[in-house]
Structures are given as C-alpha cells and as structure tokens.
Amino acid sequence: MLIRKLFKFENAHIVRDCSTRRCSENIHGHSYKVEVLLESNYLDNGQMVYDFGLTKLYIKELIDSFDHAITLWSKDDPAYIEAMKRYSSRWVELPVSPSAEQFSRVIYLMVERVLACTEMRNGEREVKLHSIIIHETETGYAQGFMEDAYSELMGKIALEDIVFSEQVSLEWSDPALWKKLLKGEKLLNPQKV
C-alpha cells in the first residue's frame, strides 16, 4: 500500500551549467510541491500505513526549511555564496546543485533519516520511503527513489554536508533537530497529534 502526502515551499536558486540560460544565469524562484510517498504491507492501530498527521511533525518541519529561503550549491562561486548569506538569513547549502533532480535526492535522504530515527508508537510496521516527487513548476517534476538517492553515478550525497542557516534552525521546534538526526538520535512520536 502506498500513501502520499503533499508539502509546499517557496524557494530561490540558480542551477549552474544547465542548458536553460534563464535558469543557469539568474536567481529565480519556484513554488515547489513535494510529494512524500510512503509504503508498507501493514496497517497501524488506526488502520493506516502512517497517519498523515504524524508527517506534519519532523518531516514537514525539515522540508519547510527550504521555504522562503535560498538554496546554494557549495561549489558555486564563493563570492556569490558569501553575498547570498550576507543579505539573506534563510539559506540552505547543499553539496549538489539545486536542480529538481538533486532536490528529490536530498529530500529523500532527509526524510529517510527522519523515519529511521522515529520511534513509532501506534502499531506502525515497516513504514518505508517509496520516493520523493519534486514539482518545480506546474509542468516539470523529478521523482527520486532509493537507488537515485544513493547513486554514486549521480554523485554521493552526505547528510553532514547539508547546512542550514541559523534562522532556519531557530524556527524548528528543536534548534538541534538536524544535529540530533545526524547523530541518529531517537525522535519519539507523540501518542496523539
């Protein structure tokens, strides 16, 4: 059984070296839509794969890090990165360029880590991340699966190389959330949301 929850964020970027000049040479923004697809062969005590309400805790919080933020590629021109960080408080720095494809891989790894760290308390069993779909526009999307997220052909992504700005992390329910996830600390699901 597959379930899907939709999240949204508004984000700015430049995608260097792509064929579209508007995209590679200009800061521009998108109203992103993110589909998180979860699967299981089992149902929980509420006869659900995973309560949609529970996805609105850490999964939503982390995806929302990108909202009203600029996403930077750590290999971009250092002068550009420095200027963006100086004049914009909400930024996320990635070890890969922020194309729709790379966003799907990055968000796959982030959501997968949240699920791995989550202690589920309502009889959920073997809830797995199926894929992440990133809609960059109304007409274009990328869908990333586990094999894409871990693909060495596409370039290995280490979660440790994803950096959130101070203003982003201060808006999380726990400003140490990312550090805790990197260490693999447990996140306890509430019994009711």
Ligand SMILES: Nc1nc2c(c(=O)[nH]1)N=C([C@H](O)[C@H](O)COP(=O)(O)OP(=O)(O)OP(=O)(O)O)CN2
């Ligand atoms: N495979 C990809 N192609 C493009 C990406 C991407 O992430 N992956 N990104 C871009 C640009 O960011 C661009 O803004 C979006 O491109 P495009 O679909 O051409 O945008 P339009 O607004 O022109 O969309 P229409 O619906 O066709 O008007 C470029 N390519």
